[in-house]
Amino acid sequence: MDKQKVERISIRINGKERVFLSDEELNQEISAAKEVDAGLAEADIDHFETFVIGELVGHEPERERDNVIDFEERRNGKKNYSSKSFNRNNTLLLNKKKKRPLLTSGGGRKPDPILKKFIAVLISAIIIGVGFGYVVLSLFTDLSEGQGGGESHITVDNGQTVEENNEATGEVPSEVILGPIGANTGTTANGIAPLSVQIIQGGAFESVEAANQIANGLKENGKAAVVKPGSKPVLMFIGLGTDRNEAGIISQLYLNAGQDVYMKPFGLSEIKAGKVSNEKEAAFVSAGISLYQSLLGLSTETFDQKKINQATWKDIESKFTQWNQSKPQELPASLEQFANSISKTYQYLASYQIKADEQQLWNSQQALLDGLLSYKKWHDEKVAQ
DSSP states (O other): OOOOOOOOOEEEETTEEEEOOOHHHHHHHHHHHHHHHHTSOGGGHHHHIIIIIHHHTTOOOHHHHTTOOOHHHHHHTOOTTTTOEEOTTSOEEOOOOOOOOOBOTTSSBOOOHHHHHHHHHHHHHHHHHHHHHHHHHHHTTTOOSSOOOSSOOEEEOOSOOOSBOOTTTTOOOSBOOOSOTTOOOOEETTEEOOEEEEEEEEEEESSHHHHHHHHHHHHHTTOOOEEOTTOSSEEEEEEEESSHHHHHHHHHHHHHTTOOEEEEEEEEOOBOTTSOOOHHHHHHHHHHHHHHHHHHHHHHHHHHHSSOOHHHHHHHHHHHHHHHHTOOSOOOHHHHHHHHHHHHHHHHHHHHHHSOOHHHHHHHHHHHHHHHHHHHHHHHHHHHO
16 A cells, blocks of 8 residues: 655755655654664763754754745644754753752751851850950959959949848848948947948958968968958958048059959948947947047058158057056957957057058058957847847
8 A cells, every 4th residue: 555645845945945854754753863862872962962863853054044934834833842942053952950059957058168267256256255244243243253363453332331231030230331431430329339441352252262262362462351251252351441532542552463452331330229238348349449440540541641640640549548448357259359459450550650661551451450350240249139
């Protein structure tokens, strides 16, 4: 049986005749080309695409293709090989997977190493800054174990403070500022007047052992220091004055030596009449408080003037003689220590009167600090009664 005659469409342009395959013939040729493509080595695929498939589909260089019009395609309204694409050289382009950008676990692009280093440096700077600020702050908010480093500075508490206050039990606080710093003291209606000074704090510690270690180091260097017992955290006092100006003189000496200081008011409240049954003892304590503040004022003034004021010294000599002669036969241990501290302060200043040795002034500061803690102990026992 004769094969059905296949009609082909041809067109002559510029004296050249071009014959086009029918749809059925074209599909058969492409299928055969794919089978050949599957058997080719990978290195020959590009060559095969360019010179074989390109010939099957009847494409010519661009300059010749522009002169050919496919009336069969226009008549059928079909687009040849819509699933394939060709480049300008009539080469069939295979669909190749594009490389996807490298992603991190979070779904974004991998961070730039330089950016990561910058973030790390920034975080480190913040941590170091916060840590340094905490160390400096804790020194003067009673949180640190030791003294803070860096440039020395002075901090002043301008307000009046209560060192200890048992509000839960409703007791009257044992330490409170009841008048201006350096106010005259004495008996008030057979009671004992309050004692108020300006204290110089050198540090706050978590343990007594750490506080004693620093205090002993200061005393070995010729300075003054005491550790306040029962305080939490443990406070270390390194000097005092009757008011802020006098305390500032001692504070400046510490600053010159690289020691940080913190000035604040420190006061012990009035002991009401009847708390001290022995009237002679009460009179002795009252006179001792007045003498204590006079000696304290002379001590700090001499640090500044480098010599003892003779008028002040004569007045202190008279007070000390009268006070010493009125001493009772027996005194409580803490009150006896207070009296001894006053006597030592007097002797140190008398020695400076003979020979201007600054170490005698530091010794007077040490005796005054010891006397303050001794009197506080006796004072607290009387207030608690």
